[in-house]
Amino acid sequence: MIESIKNKAKDNPRFRKILGIVLMFIACCSFCYSAFVIKMLKNMNTSQLLLYRSAFSFIVNLSQLKKEKIFFQDEHLSKIAYIRSIFAGIVDFSMIGAYQYLKLSEAVSLMLTYPIIKCIFAKIFLEENVRRPIFLPSILNIIGIVLIIKPHLILGFFTPSSSDDISFLSKEQKDQMRHQTFGYFLAIIFSLSLSTMDIIIHNMRRKLSQAVLMQYGYFGSIISSGLMITWRQYNNANLDINSLILICSAGATYFAGQRFFGKALLLGRSSQIIPLTYLQIIIQIFVDIYVFEQNLSPISIIGSIFITVGNLKTITN
Secondary structure (H helix, E strand, O other): OHHHHHHHHHHOHHHHHHHHHHHHHHHHHHHHHHHHHHHHOOOOOHHHHHHHHHHHHHHHHHHHHOOOOOOOOOHHHHHHHHHHHHHHHHHHHHHHHHHHHOOHHHHHHHHOOHHHHHHHHHHHHOOOOOOOOOHHHHHHHHHHHHHHHHHHHOHHHHOHHHOOOHHHOOHHHHHHHHHHHHHHHHHHHHHHHHHHHHHHOHHHOOOOOHHHHHHHHHHHHHHHHHHHHHHHOOOHHHOOHHHHHHHHHHHHHHHHHHHHHHHHHHHOOHHHHHHHHHHHHHHHHHHHHHHOOOOOOHHHHHHHHHHHHHHHHHHHO
């Protein structure tokens, strides 16, 4: 059946495009489920979530490597692979932390600013001739980021309801505000790190398969989270079998999302396929409202729209 689908995709451009759209939609749903599980598991810290999720994804991905080499005689290729591991640890840690400390829709909106950041980095560091206009998308992204962060970092401090003094806030409110600030920071770090990583491995993508790149990413996340757990001496006594099953399911869906995302890009034009990733923002808005019963600020939703429009303009042009 899989072979017949592959053959039909080769011979039928319209079917190929539809299949790419379907796979991207499945990838978005997979990423959203993984984020939902991470947000739901309150009894696990960021390092534990990253370790168990990455370890399960690492195991699942072993079946995709087949006879591919993961160690290289080419010194330059080895360095690139190891750098990929380091940045993957930073990217994944930032992503999980942002999911934990922010509303999912806010976290996803801020993290999906990476296309325009990558475009700017390519212009600066690779000296690519970026034909698409990036000034307007950049402004839209900046406005969107400010609107998302503003409700908590600015309005929360300076509106009359807070008596213009943070000292009137309770300890719980101060802790929540500090966690949100840290979450915003992690979401921006995610975008910067992912863009930097893509620029570094830009010329190596044709030499390394998706499965190998993913495996190095999981390896880096396992090492970084393991070191963090050892350093901070986290106690695993609060883990139960249900939590482990859920985080393993998040690892499986995150792996599936990455695979479907890669396959979708091979089947269709990037300008038609990648914009579908912004469906995650819409899905997570509904999850925030109807599952976690959180009140979303209208300003934050407008900020998400600005970020989506800015990046769609970059991609589709």
